[in-house]
Amino acid sequence: MRKGNRMINESIAYLLLNIDKYYDAVIIHIEISLAAIAVSFMIAVPLGIWCSKNGRISYSVINAFTILRIIPSLAVLVLAMPILGTGFVPALFALTLLAIPPILINTYSGFRNIDPSVLECATGMGMNASRILVGIEIPLAMPLILTGLRTSAAEVIASATLASYIGAGGLGDFIFTGIGMNDVRIVLIGGMSVALLSVLTEISLAAVQHMVTKYQRD
């Protein structure tokens, strides 16, 4: 116990000494993660909607992204380096690839799961395709889309650690520096911060999801 306490105290002492570096790392970590999630969301949601309405092609598209997802993020990072160089852009690219499949698959299922009679009524009531999309389909698919988003966000925040390998910065810097110097205090700072970010993201997305699924509860 005492040893543990001392380690945490020493970690905090190190943190206070390097507070500027820490803030920069946190901000970069958040920036990379947010950017990757936002870009993948903007690609995966329209693609998922399109797939749900074009039955035949959908399997190929979804399978292609699922296969891409099998490639380890670290490998993608290294493979992307010769083309995209080092730093923010290749990191963003790798994390985006990682984040697309969960959102894509969930958007697809969200749209496919909508009761066809609901859409038939909407059509019969004189709503055009875009009104049905915005007013009926997206709200009804939203709970599943958000589930996909939560999965993606958790993966991206954890994997963004690797970005520091190719010089993109972020909390990975602390973890890898700590490993390199065999200094547990520094690893702890990086690791705990990434975990905290994940938990906070999870809580806020869960709250959003809670809001949009109000109609499913009594």
Next chain:
Amino acid sequence: MARTAIEFRNVSKQYANTSQYAVAGVNMRISEGSFITILGTSGSGKTTLLKMVNRIYEATSGEILYFGEHIHNLNLEEYRRKIGYVIQQVGLFPHMTVEENIGTIPQLLKWDTDTIAKRVDALLELVCLSPLDFKKRYPRQLSGGQQQRVGLARAMAADPGIMLMDEPFGAIDAITRQNLQEELIRIQRKLNKTILFVTHDVNEAFKLGEKVVIMHEGTIQQFDTPYGIITKPANGYVARLIETQDIVQRLKVLKAQSVMLPVDPQLSDCAFRVGTEESLHNILTYFLENDQKHVLVEDNRRGIVGKITWEQLKGSTRQGKVLSA
């Protein structure tokens, strides 16, 4: 003479990859304010016929007219907003409250919020749901019968010119279905709406419809009043279909004046009196409950125009059998 609400002119429909016509050369006029039921087995083309009216399905050939206008010349969305549409699966929007569901078309038509709120309350009252209790609920918090009531209210929200109903009570338990049927009749009498109602249930078709369209293999077998169909079935198919309806149900559509015997108008008899429009079902009930052998039929000026005896009533059901054999 009532205006023609919907007219079918030689309408046919062939689905892709099939050689048979789902609907073949249908001609029919439906006058404004009438309650028409379309009766047929599955695969008879009855639903296809209905859904061509609001262009969920497009006719392969022929023309459909809405109050004299070709439906293809009308703006599709605006035209559909003038049609109340109710289907068996109800199709309420699960993420919207009852209030929002009913207000959908008024909102599309850009009514102001106050008018919509008042309209929602009035419609909920009309379908016998208390606005206070139900407005804020979500569809999944309602029973099947309540959901279809809301479906009905939603379809009537913008006071549509016609209502299309595709087996709306098909998935509802027998007792609730009976209540809903009676309420639909009441609502139709009150608002004088033109209703096209598809069903595979002979009793439902005869109970609700002022006129019944009998469909088989894509064509209309007979388009007549329930009385006309029962007493003069157009062909063997119709006759067999009526056979499936039980005698008591059949007596519900037969009226006193159709079987009464002439009597001396001066006759003064203390027998029970019924109107000319009284159903034979009610007269049968009277015979069964009272130890009487006959009733007198009177016109609306209370003059006696005929009489019906127990023997005759037995005859009329037998006659029905003979006719439908």
